[in-house]
Amino acid sequence: MTDYLTGGCLCGTVRYRCSGEPISQGLCQCERCQKQSGSSFLIAVVYDETAVEIDLSALKTYTANEIGGAALNRHFCGNCGSATMITLDRYPHIRSMMGGTVDDKSRLKPTFSLWCASGQPWLDLPAAIEQFPDYPDGLIA
Secondary structure (H helix, E strand, O other): OEEEEEOOOOOOOOOOEEEEOOEEEEOOOHHHHHHHHHOOOOOEEEEEHHHHHHHHHHHEEEEEOOOOOOOOOOEEEEOOEEEEEEOOOOOOOOEEEEEHHHHOOOHHHOOOEOOOHOOOOOOOOOOOOOOOOOOOOOOOO
């Protein structure tokens, strides 16, 4: 029996299903992710693209270029605006599903936090979450 992580947007138009275990789970505190999430950080649950089933026709996309010119695509429901997924040119084989859209949030277990240098000074993360001041080379998030 396959273990699935399911989720969707606020209005229910967008639904997704991810099979197996994620590649990683982490937080991002960069200023762009703070703005997208409307909070102090974004929670990303990263899967290989082959593990994610989602109807892309209901999504709209906002694309911004990272330093170096690679595209970072933020996908959201065209009806309610819920951020659902991020795709990146530099890692085209992954899908970062937004933790706030996961149905069973008890399955969220972030192990790291990126861009802590941009984080809110009052945010005190647990010691078990490895903290990076920026985006370390080699980490797939």
